[in-house]
Amino acid sequence: MGWSSPDRIVVRGHDLPGELLGKIDLGSMAFLEITGRRPTPQEAEVFNALLVTLVEHGMTPQAIATRLINLAAPEALQGAVAAGLLGVGSVFAGGSEQIAKLLQESLKDQPEDANLKAMATRIVEDYAARKAVIPGIGHPLHKPIDPRTPVLFAIAERNGFRGRYVALLEAISAEAERRLARSLPINATGAIGAVLCELQFPWRICRGVAVISRAVGLVGHIAEEMRNPLAREIWERTEGEVFETKD
Amino acid sequence: MGWSSPDRIVVRGHDLPGELLGKIDLGSMAFLEITGRRPTPQEAEVFNALLVTLVEHGMTPQAIATRLINLAAPEALQGAVAAGLLGVGSVFAGGSEQIAKLLQESLKDQPEDANLKAMATRIVEDYAARKAVIPGIGHPLHKPIDPRTPVLFAIAERNGFRGRYVALLEAISAEAERRLARSLPINATGAIGAVLCELQFPWRICRGVAVISRAVGLVGHIAEEMRNPLAREIWERTEGEVFETKD
Amino acid sequence: MGWSSPDRIVVRGHDLPGELLGKIDLGSMAFLEITGRRPTPQEAEVFNALLVTLVEHGMTPQAIATRLINLAAPEALQGAVAAGLLGVGSVFAGGSEQIAKLLQESLKDQPEDANLKAMATRIVEDYAARKAVIPGIGHPLHKPIDPRTPVLFAIAERNGFRGRYVALLEAISAEAERRLARSLPINATGAIGAVLCELQFPWRICRGVAVISRAVGLVGHIAEEMRNPLAREIWERTEGEVFETKD
Amino acid sequence: MGWSSPDRIVVRGHDLPGELLGKIDLGSMAFLEITGRRPTPQEAEVFNALLVTLVEHGMTPQAIATRLINLAAPEALQGAVAAGLLGVGSVFAGGSEQIAKLLQESLKDQPEDANLKAMATRIVEDYAARKAVIPGIGHPLHKPIDPRTPVLFAIAERNGFRGRYVALLEAISAEAERRLARSLPINATGAIGAVLCELQFPWRICRGVAVISRAVGLVGHIAEEMRNPLAREIWERTEGEVFETKD
Structure with a gap:
């Protein structure tokens, strides 16, 4: 190194x-x-945009964990950040890994003129048959589109990184929307996974990109906690509510 | 090893x-x-009692952090436990280290018949002059006594481990109560620190005893979370309340 | 709680x-x-034996990580333990989870007199067809038997916890040895997984049992490091060797 | 947020x-x-330079810990990064916090024309009297200067961020070299601490800057480990050497 x-x-x-x-x-x-x-300058612009997207998502489980551990062990800031990073797992923030894996495995050894629409149809059918959730599409709040996605794709395009991976994910989103008759836009996680594929990142390292971004965001939460402490109130309210629930 | x-x-x-x-x-x-x-059998009984005392303290910041990280990364149980353990720091659960340090440094190289009452007076004066909080005494809820303390001391006594460290902490508690004119009983953390001294544990390892106990408790919280999930509700309520606060 | x-x-x-x-x-x-x-007293004896088995395995990757992080941040003992615990994953120490899952899924809803030998044959065939490694059997050093396994099974038996899960794992081991013509004894991890099934632990919590035991062992490594520091030498040798490798 | x-x-x-x-x-x-x-663009250039400096320091204890935990739990990349980050403590990488604290406390409420040389003399005397190590100066390898320091100070200067904090640290280094009659150049950690003060970062958040940089470096080590695995050999050599040592 x-x-x-x-x-x-x-x-x-x-x-x-x-x-x-x-x-x-x-x-x-x-x-x-x-x-x-x-x-290259083009790669740098695209990669920075992906990293910046993932930095801050508000009061996530990871951010709350970081703030609570900072409350309990304020002398070891590294432990508070580590605690939150441990939540960059399969449910939150790990999704770009899953979509990158799907796209990379689907396009591996495929000819240049592979039929992406047919490929998308097979993928959506396969997930539907297994009643599995397709990664990278759909969002509980951002409908009918996730506002980050078109911006990320535009940045990728102007730098020469909007290619087959993005196209396949678009075909998957369109086919899933058609088949399931509801709004399933490409979300930010999906967009990041697809553009990381365009940058030739192996899918196994994609979670590391999320870890880097979240480290930035979680240090930000500790800085904010130093200015405006919330952790004790979060803890006390939670403790109180849990007891209420049990009474 | x-x-x-x-x-x-x-x-x-x-x-x-x-x-x-x-x-x-x-x-x-x-x-x-x-x-x-x-x-020895006597040491085993006393040490197990200390360990058991620290296992479970309800919905602490550590327990909430463990549950939230388990929500975010349920496939990596070890990460959820580690996240909570990172909160075994100076504010919560680290106190037995501090009281053991104070007691060991105070009694180091002292003669058998050292005047513990005079020693306690000097210690309380020193903390009062620095406006510092004396570790191991006082509790927000358990007044006028912490119900764990007399039981731990009785277990120590019947096994031959109630000696000068416990006596010095009792003298500190009495002197602090007299001087500050309020209830400052030896709390469980203080009792554990003092009895660990009687067992000849160096103060630097005392936090490790808390880490072991809390590992047990945090695995318990994950087991409970598997049966009766609370983490998503804790997260959503916190997120909602924080936004409310800001509106 | x-x-x-x-x-x-x-x-x-x-x-x-x-x-x-x-x-x-x-x-x-x-x-x-x-x-x-x-x-019950019987469950307590069996469960303590399982926990004790997993405490200490010498200079594992987890133990080295704990010692190195303790070298770098000695003021935060909890972080050093947490660092090592993060290695209780799929490759080391996570195996009891996998064998418990296999045994519980295999015996779910099966009649009392299910043919365990036939079941074992199907399981071994399935793993062989997928070229997958069967969890819980085989050991690089302990051949032809893992000396912990018969002791754990004897403790389970004298307390009334040697039942169908243990029998199925024995059948799997025998069938795998027959088919693959080499020594594949039930290892300690497999024995623990099987006996945890006898104790009615759901497989998802089995990794937590390993986490508790390893927390004990890793605090032990820090205590040993305090008496006899090795971490700096481990670090410097590794740094030196890596550079040698590159020259 | x-x-x-x-x-x-x-x-x-x-x-x-x-x-x-x-x-x-x-x-x-x-x-x-x-x-x-x-x-501002000036702040962005300076802050990026500080962050980049801390990313990669070769096979540190943190990097080894991350590689070993990745070996043990490759399915949870976030845990391997967290394990290494837990070593951003007082001994390695935490030094910029200490020097920033010293500089900020020394210059707090001081007039514009405070005598920095006299201040440095008092600081060096104070550390010498306590036989304490002055943070931010001296390096085992980089003598007579740390090659990163003049570059960082030049970047700070051309952007308008070379002020009193840098000057005080230079005075401390000069006074310590004079008094102790050996090479004690400002090291990279010291330079970063001083320039973070110029950027008005409170000292308590400085360790967070190191955490962000190291998160980048540790993900880099995992990526390198995926291409060229070293962890198993590191582990096996260490295990072997420890036993040799004991024989």
Whole structure:
């Protein structure tokens, strides 16, 4: 990953003080760390947009956990962030991994002119037969579209990263809406998963992208908690309500 | 810590299948792991009582964090327990470390007949001068006594572990009550810290005793969450209330 | 889970000071927390034996992680334990969950006189066809038997908990050894999974049993690290070797 | 922190799709999350440089812990990252917090023309009297200067953020070198702490900046581990060496 001598520090082949500091932003540095090479300006713009999308989603279970652990152990900020990050799992925030896996496995070894519509039909049928939820589409609040999705796709397109993965996910969304007769737009998680595929990220590392973004957001929650503490009230209300429920 | 050969497994000098399995309970095994030797029956009874005291304290910040992370990443139970354990810090549950440190440093190299009352007076004066909170005494709910304390001290006494550390903490509590003119009984955390001193545990490991107990309690909360899920409601109520607060 | 008033503390229906402290060991308390009821003396003996088995496995990846994080953040012992616990996953220590799931799903709704041998044959065939590894059998070191397994089964038997789950796992082991013509004894993880089924633990909570045991063992590693520090040397050797590898 | 309606998502007062995506990099987003406002272009350049500096330090204890936990629980990437982050403590990576605290407390309520040299002398004397290590200066390898420090200070200077905090730390380094007659250059951690003070970050949140950077680096280690696995060898060598040591 890197090496040092008394007067040099090299990270993934780049001189840290001379080539990276002041010349690369954190999102591009994340691209370098994950892929082993610096992003092009186009890749940097797209990847930063994906990372920024996932930073802050309000008072999520992860954010509440981080605030409560910060209340209990304020001397160990790293523990409070870690506690929240442990919730970047299958139910929340892990979805981009699932959609990237589906898209990558579906398009693997397929010819350039593969029929995406037919492929989408088979995928939707398969999920319907298993009564499984298709990842990456549908949102409880953002209907009929998730406002982040067209923006992310536009950023990808103007940088040359709107390709077959995005097209297949669009076909899946359209077919699912047709078949199930309800609004199932591509959500932000799905859009991120598809664009990570366009950037050639293996699906297994996609959850790591969410982890990086959420680390930023959870440090933000602790900073906010320092200015305007909510954790004690959250705890006391919850404790009170649970007892009420039991009475 | 241990070693294995094809037909033997030895843990801290004891043959695991032949000498430990079926012959030692988990609390005694914890004593062996921490101190390097098996407890006497007296030590085992006292140490198990301390461990049991700390297992379950209801809907604490740690328990809420564990339940929320289990909601977000139910496939990784270990992460949900770890999230809650990260809250075994200075504010909640870390107090036995602080009182054990105070007692051990105060009694270090003191003669057998040291005047504990005078020592307690100096300690209370010192804390009062620094406007610091004396660890191990006082409780918001359990007044005028914490019902766990006399039971723990009685268990310690009947097993020969009620000595100078307990006596010094009792003197501190009495002096603090006299000086501050309010109820400041030895709380369970204080009692545990003092009895761990009697068992010759170094204060630096005392937080580990709390970590073991809470691991048991937090697995219990996940088991309860599997039977009777509360986490989603806790999350949604908190999210709703926070927004209400802001409106 | 529990409730308190000024003079009472009740945990899962039991008065903590009056009914539990000094009257229940930590392993039995874990049984109470997970199942909601106190174990019988027979259940307590069996469950403690299972818990003790998993406490200490020497210098595992989890133990190394705990020691390294303790080196980096010695002021937050809870974080070092949590770091190691995060490794109680699918590869190490998570196996009792998998075998319990297999046994519970196989025996669900089966008649008393179900043919376990035929069932084992189908299971082994299914795994062989999928080229999947059967959980709970085989060990790289302990051959031809894992010395913990017969002891755990004997403890289960003398307490009335050696039943169909154990028998099915024995049949699976025998059939796998016959078919694959090599030593595939029931390992400790498999034995624990099977006996947890006999104790009526749902498979989803089995990983929690491993988490409790490992919390004990990892606190033991920190205590040992305090007496005899190894973490810095582990780190420096690893750093050196990795660079050597690259040169 | 943010709110949503069916067609809008607002993060800290900014419309996420319209004002942030494609218009802000991840480092600037971190600035927004922590401070509550978007950075100026100057602040963004400086803050990104600080974040990039901390991302990757080779095979640290944190990186080893992350790789080992990923080996043990590869299905829960978030747990492996969290395990490593728990090592962002007082010994490694927590130093920028300590130096920021020292600088902020020293310069609090001081007049514009405070004598920094005299202040540095008092600080060095105080640490020497307590035989305490001054944070932020000295490095085991990078002598006589840490090559990151002049680059970070140059980036700060060209953006208008080289002020009194940097000057005080320079005075402390010079005075310590004079008094102790050995090379004690400002190290990268010290430089980061001082420049975070120039950016008006409260010292309590400085560890969070390190946590964000390390989250990026640790995801990088997992990505590298996926391409070129080292964890099993690290574990096996360590296990072997520990036993050798004991024989």
